[in-house]
Amino acid sequence: MMRAGMGALIASALLLGGSAGIAAQRQGAQASPIYGVRLPKGYRDWALISVAREKGRNNDIRAILGNAIAVKAFREGRRPFPDGAIIVRLAWRYEPSARNDAVFPTPQSFVAGAPINVQVSVKDTKRYADSGGWGYGQFEGGLPNPDRALVESCFACHNKLAAIEPGADLVFTDYSP
Amino acid sequence: MMRAGMGALIASALLLGGSAGIAAQRQGAQASPIYGVRLPKGYRDWALISVAREKGRNNDIRAILGNAIAVKAFREGRRPFPDGAIIVRLAWRYEPSARNDAVFPTPQSFVAGAPINVQVSVKDTKRYADSGGWGYGQFEGGLPNPDRALVESCFACHNKLAAIEPGADLVFTDYSP
Numbered sequence: 314m315m316r317a318g319m320g321a322l323i324a325s326a327l328l329l330g331g332s333a334g335i336a337a338q339r340q341g342a343q344a345s346p347i348y349g350v351r352l353p354k355g356y357r358d359w360a361l362i363s364v365a366r367e368k369g370r371n372n373d374i375r376a377i378l379g380n381a382i383a384v385k386a387f388r389e390g391r392r393p394f395p396d397g398a399i400i401v402r403l404a405w406r407y408e409p410s411a412r413n414d415a416v417f418p419t420p421q422s423f424v425a426g427a428p429i430n431v432q433v434s435v436k437d438t439k440r441y442a443d444s445g446g447w448g449y450g451q452f453e454g455g456l457p458n459p460d461r462a463l464v465e466s467c468f469a470c471h472n473k474l475a476a477i478e479p480g481a482d483l484v485f486t487d488y489s490p
Numbered sequence: 491m492m493r494a495g496m497g498a499l500i501a502s503a504l505l506l507g508g509s510a511g512i513a514a515q516r517q518g519a520q521a522s523p524i525y526g527v528r529l530p531k532g533y534r535d536w537a538l539i540s541v542a543r544e545k546g547r548n549n550d551i552r553a554i555l556g557n558a559i560a561v562k563a564f565r566e567g568r569r570p571f572p573d574g575a576i577i578v579r580l581a582w583r584y585e586p587s588a589r590n591d592a593v594f595p596t597p598q599s600f601v602a603g604a605p606i607n608v609q610v611s612v613k614d615t616k617r618y619a620d621s622g623g624w625g626y627g628q629f630e631g632g633l634p635n636p637d638r639a640l641v642e643s644c645f646a647c648h649n650k651l652a653a654i655e656p657g658a659d660l661v662f663t664d665y666s667p
Contacts, residue, residue: 489602
Protein backbone atom coordinates (compact mmCIF):
# COMPACT_ATOMS: atom_id res chain seq x y z
CA MET A 314 0.00 0.00 0.00
CA MET A 315 2.62 2.42 1.18
CA ARG A 316 4.75 1.11 -1.66
CA ALA A 317 1.88 1.58 -4.13
CA GLY A 318 1.39 5.16 -2.91
CA MET A 319 5.08 5.96 -3.23
CA GLY A 320 5.09 4.31 -6.66
CA ALA A 321 2.27 6.54 -7.80
CA LEU A 322 4.12 9.57 -6.48
CA ILE A 323 7.29 8.59 -8.30
CA ALA A 324 5.27 7.85 -11.46
CA SER A 325 3.70 11.31 -11.24
CA ALA A 326 7.12 12.84 -10.81
CA LEU A 327 8.47 10.92 -13.80
CA LEU A 328 5.50 11.93 -15.95
CA LEU A 329 6.12 15.51 -14.98
CA GLY A 330 9.76 14.93 -15.78
CA GLY A 331 8.87 14.76 -19.44
CA SER A 332 7.41 18.24 -19.50
CA ALA A 333 7.01 21.08 -17.11
CA GLY A 334 8.50 19.46 -14.04
CA ILE A 335 12.06 19.05 -15.30
CA ALA A 336 11.93 22.50 -16.88
CA ALA A 337 11.02 24.00 -13.53
CA GLN A 338 13.72 21.98 -11.82
CA ARG A 339 16.36 23.00 -14.39
CA GLN A 340 15.52 26.62 -13.87
CA GLY A 341 15.81 26.06 -10.15
CA ALA A 342 12.24 27.29 -9.83
CA GLN A 343 10.95 25.96 -6.53
CA ALA A 344 8.26 28.61 -6.38
CA SER A 345 5.03 29.23 -8.29
CA PRO A 346 4.92 31.77 -11.13
CA ILE A 347 3.40 35.18 -10.40
CA TYR A 348 3.24 34.70 -6.60
CA GLY A 349 6.51 32.93 -5.77
CA VAL A 350 4.70 30.54 -3.44
CA ARG A 351 6.71 27.52 -2.26
CA LEU A 352 5.57 24.15 -0.96
CA PRO A 353 5.77 24.75 2.81
CA LYS A 354 8.16 22.54 4.76
CA GLY A 355 6.41 19.98 6.92
CA TYR A 356 2.95 20.77 5.54
CA ARG A 357 2.04 17.08 5.46
CA ASP A 358 2.10 17.10 9.29
CA TRP A 359 -0.24 20.08 9.59
CA ALA A 360 -3.66 19.78 11.22
CA LEU A 361 -6.72 18.96 9.17
CA ILE A 362 -9.19 21.73 8.38
CA SER A 363 -11.70 19.65 6.40
CA VAL A 364 -12.22 17.14 3.60
CA ALA A 365 -14.13 17.44 0.33
CA ARG A 366 -14.75 15.87 -3.02
CA GLU A 367 -14.95 17.27 -6.53
CA LYS A 368 -16.95 15.26 -9.01
CA GLY A 369 -16.87 15.93 -12.75
CA ARG A 370 -13.59 16.42 -14.54
CA ASN A 371 -11.60 16.56 -11.30
CA ASN A 372 -13.09 13.36 -9.83
CA ASP A 373 -10.98 13.66 -6.71
CA ILE A 374 -11.17 13.35 -2.96
CA ARG A 375 -9.29 15.99 -1.00
CA ALA A 376 -8.01 17.13 2.34
CA ILE A 377 -7.39 20.71 3.41
CA LEU A 378 -4.62 21.26 5.95
CA GLY A 379 -3.46 24.47 7.57
CA ASN A 380 -0.48 25.89 9.41
CA ALA A 381 -0.95 26.93 13.05
CA ILE A 382 -2.01 30.48 12.11
CA ALA A 383 -4.62 29.25 9.64
CA VAL A 384 -5.99 26.52 11.92
CA LYS A 385 -6.34 28.97 14.83
CA ALA A 386 -8.25 31.40 12.60
CA PHE A 387 -10.52 28.61 11.31
CA ARG A 388 -11.28 27.38 14.83
CA GLU A 389 -12.02 30.90 16.07
CA GLY A 390 -14.09 31.73 12.99
CA ARG A 391 -11.77 34.67 12.35
CA ARG A 392 -12.13 36.40 8.96
CA PRO A 393 -10.26 37.81 7.18
CA PHE A 394 -7.40 35.43 7.84
CA PRO A 395 -4.33 37.02 9.43
CA ASP A 396 -1.10 37.39 7.48
CA GLY A 397 0.98 34.25 7.68
CA ALA A 398 -1.97 31.90 7.33
CA ILE A 399 -1.23 29.09 4.87
CA ILE A 400 -3.86 26.66 3.56
CA VAL A 401 -2.79 23.52 1.69
CA ARG A 402 -5.22 21.47 -0.37
CA LEU A 403 -4.17 17.91 -1.29
CA ALA A 404 -6.15 16.04 -3.95
CA TRP A 405 -6.06 12.34 -4.82
CA ARG A 406 -7.91 10.26 -7.41
CA TYR A 407 -11.32 9.13 -6.14
CA GLU A 408 -11.33 5.35 -6.38
CA PRO A 409 -13.62 2.51 -5.32
CA SER A 410 -11.99 0.01 -2.97
CA ALA A 411 -12.75 -3.55 -4.07
CA ARG A 412 -10.85 -4.80 -1.03
CA ASN A 413 -12.94 -2.83 1.46
CA ASP A 414 -16.16 -3.62 -0.42
CA ALA A 415 -15.42 -7.33 0.01
CA VAL A 416 -15.97 -6.76 3.74
CA PHE A 417 -18.94 -4.37 3.59
CA PRO A 418 -22.56 -5.42 2.98
CA THR A 419 -22.76 -3.44 -0.29
CA PRO A 420 -20.22 -1.73 -2.58
CA GLN A 421 -19.80 1.53 -0.73
CA SER A 422 -16.13 2.25 -0.04
CA PHE A 423 -14.22 4.97 -1.90
CA VAL A 424 -10.65 5.84 -1.05
CA ALA A 425 -7.82 8.15 -2.06
CA GLY A 426 -5.82 6.82 -5.02
CA ALA A 427 -2.76 8.36 -6.64
CA PRO A 428 -1.97 11.95 -5.67
CA ILE A 429 -3.06 14.56 -8.22
CA ASN A 430 -1.71 17.86 -6.97
CA VAL A 431 -1.23 20.11 -3.97
CA GLN A 432 -2.51 23.69 -4.01
CA VAL A 433 -1.15 26.25 -1.59
CA SER A 434 -2.73 29.57 -0.55
CA VAL A 435 -0.60 32.05 1.41
CA LYS A 436 -2.08 35.10 3.13
CA ASP A 437 0.06 38.22 2.88
CA THR A 438 -1.99 41.39 2.50
CA LYS A 439 1.00 43.51 1.47
CA ARG A 440 2.77 41.16 -0.91
CA TYR A 441 -0.46 39.94 -2.50
CA ALA A 442 -2.48 43.18 -2.36
CA ASP A 443 -3.49 42.75 -6.02
CA SER A 444 -5.11 39.35 -5.46
CA GLY A 445 -7.21 39.87 -2.36
CA GLY A 446 -4.28 39.27 -0.04
CA TRP A 447 -3.66 35.71 -1.21
CA GLY A 448 -0.80 34.18 -3.18
CA TYR A 449 -1.27 30.85 -4.91
CA GLY A 450 0.72 27.89 -6.19
CA GLN A 451 0.04 24.41 -7.53
CA PHE A 452 2.51 21.58 -7.05
CA GLU A 453 2.80 18.17 -8.71
CA GLY A 454 5.32 15.61 -7.49
CA GLY A 455 6.72 18.29 -5.19
CA LEU A 456 7.40 20.74 -8.03
CA PRO A 457 5.55 23.96 -8.79
CA ASN A 458 3.44 23.95 -11.93
CA PRO A 459 5.07 26.67 -14.06
CA ASP A 460 1.95 27.44 -16.14
CA ARG A 461 1.17 31.12 -15.56
CA ALA A 462 -2.37 30.82 -16.96
CA LEU A 463 -3.13 27.97 -14.54
CA VAL A 464 -1.86 29.97 -11.58
CA GLU A 465 -3.79 33.04 -12.74
CA SER A 466 -6.95 30.91 -12.69
CA CYS A 467 -6.53 30.39 -8.92
CA PHE A 468 -7.36 33.96 -8.00
CA ALA A 469 -9.92 34.25 -10.82
CA CYS A 470 -11.88 31.34 -9.31
CA HIS A 471 -11.42 32.20 -5.62
CA ASN A 472 -12.37 35.81 -6.36
CA LYS A 473 -15.79 34.67 -7.62
CA LEU A 474 -16.56 33.73 -4.03
CA ALA A 475 -16.35 37.41 -3.01
CA ALA A 476 -19.69 38.12 -4.71
CA ILE A 477 -21.41 35.08 -3.15
CA GLU A 478 -20.02 35.25 0.37
CA PRO A 479 -18.05 38.45 0.94
CA GLY A 480 -17.10 37.41 4.47
CA ALA A 481 -15.35 34.21 3.38
CA ASP A 482 -12.08 36.01 2.55
CA LEU A 483 -11.91 34.06 -0.75
CA VAL A 484 -11.65 30.72 1.05
CA PHE A 485 -13.98 27.89 0.00
CA THR A 486 -13.31 25.63 2.98
CA ASP A 487 -15.07 25.72 6.35
CA TYR A 488 -13.60 24.06 9.41
CA SER A 489 -14.98 20.61 10.29
CA PRO A 490 -14.95 19.87 14.03
CA MET B 491 -19.21 28.70 9.11
CA MET B 492 -17.31 27.94 12.25
CA ARG B 493 -20.44 28.89 14.09
CA ALA B 494 -22.53 26.50 11.96
CA GLY B 495 -20.04 23.71 12.61
CA MET B 496 -20.02 24.34 16.34
CA GLY B 497 -23.81 24.57 16.26
CA ALA B 498 -24.01 21.13 14.64
CA LEU B 499 -21.64 19.76 17.24
CA ILE B 500 -23.68 21.21 20.07
CA ALA B 501 -26.89 19.96 18.41
CA SER B 502 -25.39 16.47 18.18
CA ALA B 503 -24.38 16.65 21.82
CA LEU B 504 -27.87 17.78 22.82
CA LEU B 505 -29.50 15.03 20.78
CA LEU B 506 -27.24 12.53 22.45
CA GLY B 507 -28.15 14.15 25.73
CA GLY B 508 -31.63 12.67 25.43
CA SER B 509 -30.35 9.13 25.37
CA ALA B 510 -27.06 7.39 25.67
CA GLY B 511 -24.84 10.46 25.95
CA ILE B 512 -26.14 11.76 29.26
CA ALA B 513 -26.34 8.23 30.63
CA ALA B 514 -22.66 7.71 29.84
CA GLN B 515 -21.82 11.08 31.36
CA ARG B 516 -23.83 10.38 34.52
CA GLN B 517 -22.00 7.13 34.97
CA GLY B 518 -18.74 8.97 34.45
CA ALA B 519 -18.00 6.60 31.58
CA GLN B 520 -15.46 8.38 29.42
CA ALA B 521 -14.28 5.13 27.88
CA SER B 522 -15.79 2.67 25.43
CA PRO B 523 -17.41 -0.54 26.66
CA ILE B 524 -15.40 -3.76 26.40
CA TYR B 525 -12.09 -2.05 25.52
CA GLY B 526 -12.03 1.02 27.77
CA VAL B 527 -10.79 3.18 24.88
CA ARG B 528 -10.90 6.94 25.47
CA LEU B 529 -11.00 9.82 23.02
CA PRO B 530 -7.30 10.74 22.87
CA LYS B 531 -6.37 14.25 23.99
CA GLY B 532 -5.39 16.51 21.12
CA TYR B 533 -6.32 13.99 18.40
CA ARG B 534 -7.82 16.74 16.25
CA ASP B 535 -4.29 18.12 15.75
CA TRP B 536 -2.84 14.78 14.63
CA ALA B 537 -1.43 14.29 11.14
CA LEU B 538 -3.63 13.05 8.33
CA ILE B 539 -3.25 9.46 7.17
CA SER B 540 -5.86 9.53 4.41
CA VAL B 541 -9.41 10.43 3.43
CA ALA B 542 -12.29 8.25 2.25
CA ARG B 543 -16.00 8.13 1.62
CA GLU B 544 -18.68 5.59 2.45
CA LYS B 545 -21.75 5.61 0.23
CA GLY B 546 -24.91 3.71 1.13
CA ARG B 547 -26.40 3.93 4.59
CA ASN B 548 -23.37 5.77 5.99
CA ASN B 549 -23.26 8.43 3.24
CA ASP B 550 -20.29 10.14 4.82
CA ILE B 551 -16.94 11.68 4.00
CA ARG B 552 -14.14 10.90 6.41
CA ALA B 553 -10.62 11.63 7.49
CA ILE B 554 -8.25 9.23 9.19
CA LEU B 555 -5.71 10.78 11.57
CA GLY B 556 -2.97 9.09 13.55
CA ASN B 557 -0.75 9.71 16.55
CA ALA B 558 3.02 9.96 15.95
CA ILE B 559 3.55 6.20 16.40
CA ALA B 560 0.80 5.34 13.91
CA VAL B 561 1.85 7.93 11.33
CA LYS B 562 5.48 6.78 11.47
CA ALA B 563 4.39 3.17 10.91
CA PHE B 564 2.14 4.17 8.02
CA ARG B 565 4.89 6.19 6.35
CA GLU B 566 7.43 3.38 6.77
CA GLY B 567 4.93 0.75 5.61
CA ARG B 568 5.47 -1.06 8.90
CA ARG B 569 3.02 -3.89 9.70
CA PRO B 570 1.92 -5.01 12.19
CA PHE B 571 1.58 -1.63 13.87
CA PRO B 572 3.63 -1.22 17.04
CA ASP B 573 1.97 -0.97 20.44
CA GLY B 574 0.92 2.58 21.19
CA ALA B 575 -0.30 3.29 17.67
CA ILE B 576 -3.67 5.07 17.69
CA ILE B 577 -5.81 5.64 14.59
CA VAL B 578 -8.75 8.04 14.70
CA ARG B 579 -11.43 8.09 12.03
CA LEU B 580 -13.68 11.17 11.82
CA ALA B 581 -16.85 11.03 9.72
CA TRP B 582 -19.08 13.87 8.59
CA ARG B 583 -22.28 13.96 6.53
CA TYR B 584 -21.52 14.05 2.79
CA GLU B 585 -23.21 17.16 1.43
CA PRO B 586 -23.35 19.04 -1.87
CA SER B 587 -22.16 22.64 -1.60
CA ALA B 588 -24.56 24.96 -3.42
CA ARG B 589 -22.26 27.87 -2.58
CA ASN B 590 -19.20 26.28 -4.14
CA ASP B 591 -21.20 25.01 -7.12
CA ALA B 592 -22.27 28.59 -7.85
CA VAL B 593 -18.61 29.25 -8.70
CA PHE B 594 -17.78 26.01 -10.55
CA PRO B 595 -18.74 25.26 -14.17
CA THR B 596 -20.98 22.33 -13.15
CA PRO B 597 -22.44 21.02 -9.86
CA GLN B 598 -19.45 19.12 -8.58
CA SER B 599 -18.57 20.18 -5.03
CA PHE B 600 -19.23 17.98 -2.01
CA VAL B 601 -18.13 18.93 1.46
CA ALA B 602 -18.17 17.73 5.05
CA GLY B 603 -21.43 18.55 6.84
CA ALA B 604 -22.33 17.86 10.46
CA PRO B 605 -20.05 15.48 12.35
CA ILE B 606 -21.38 11.92 12.66
CA ASN B 607 -18.95 10.13 14.92
CA VAL B 608 -15.31 9.50 15.73
CA GLN B 609 -13.95 5.95 15.85
CA VAL B 610 -10.74 5.18 17.68
CA SER B 611 -8.46 2.13 17.28
CA VAL B 612 -5.71 1.57 19.85
CA LYS B 613 -2.93 -0.97 19.34
CA ASP B 614 -1.95 -2.88 22.48
CA THR B 615 -1.07 -6.50 21.80
CA LYS B 616 -1.21 -7.50 25.48
CA ARG B 617 -4.33 -5.65 26.60
CA TYR B 618 -6.24 -6.46 23.41
CA ALA B 619 -4.85 -9.94 22.73
CA ASP B 620 -8.36 -11.31 22.16
CA SER B 621 -9.16 -8.86 19.36
CA GLY B 622 -6.09 -9.01 17.17
CA GLY B 623 -4.20 -6.50 19.30
CA TRP B 624 -6.68 -3.67 18.74
CA GLY B 625 -9.10 -1.97 21.12
CA TYR B 626 -12.00 0.05 19.72
CA GLY B 627 -14.34 2.86 20.66
CA GLN B 628 -16.93 5.08 18.98
CA PHE B 629 -17.60 8.62 20.17
CA GLU B 630 -20.45 11.02 19.44
CA GLY B 631 -20.35 14.60 20.66
CA GLY B 632 -17.20 13.72 22.57
CA LEU B 633 -18.86 10.88 24.50
CA PRO B 634 -18.30 7.15 24.08
CA ASN B 635 -21.18 5.20 22.59
CA PRO B 636 -22.11 2.76 25.40
CA ASP B 637 -23.68 0.14 23.11
CA ARG B 638 -21.71 -3.08 23.63
CA ALA B 639 -23.09 -4.70 20.47
CA LEU B 640 -21.98 -1.73 18.38
CA VAL B 641 -18.49 -1.83 19.83
CA GLU B 642 -18.32 -5.61 19.35
CA SER B 643 -19.08 -5.02 15.67
CA CYS B 644 -15.83 -3.05 15.30
CA PHE B 645 -13.59 -6.08 15.70
CA ALA B 646 -16.05 -8.35 13.86
CA CYS B 647 -15.78 -6.11 10.79
CA HIS B 648 -12.04 -5.33 10.99
CA ASN B 649 -11.32 -9.02 11.52
CA LYS B 650 -12.89 -9.85 8.15
CA LEU B 651 -9.95 -8.06 6.57
CA ALA B 652 -7.58 -10.72 7.93
CA ALA B 653 -8.85 -13.24 5.37
CA ILE B 654 -8.58 -10.77 2.46
CA GLU B 655 -5.28 -9.10 3.29
CA PRO B 656 -3.51 -10.84 6.19
CA GLY B 657 -0.67 -8.31 6.15
CA ALA B 658 -2.95 -5.31 6.78
CA ASP B 659 -3.04 -5.87 10.56
CA LEU B 660 -6.85 -5.35 10.47
CA VAL B 661 -6.47 -1.75 9.25
CA PHE B 662 -8.53 -0.65 6.22
CA THR B 663 -6.69 2.60 5.59
CA ASP B 664 -3.54 3.06 3.52
CA TYR B 665 -1.37 6.15 3.81
CA SER B 666 -1.89 8.84 1.16
CA PRO B 667 1.27 10.82 0.39
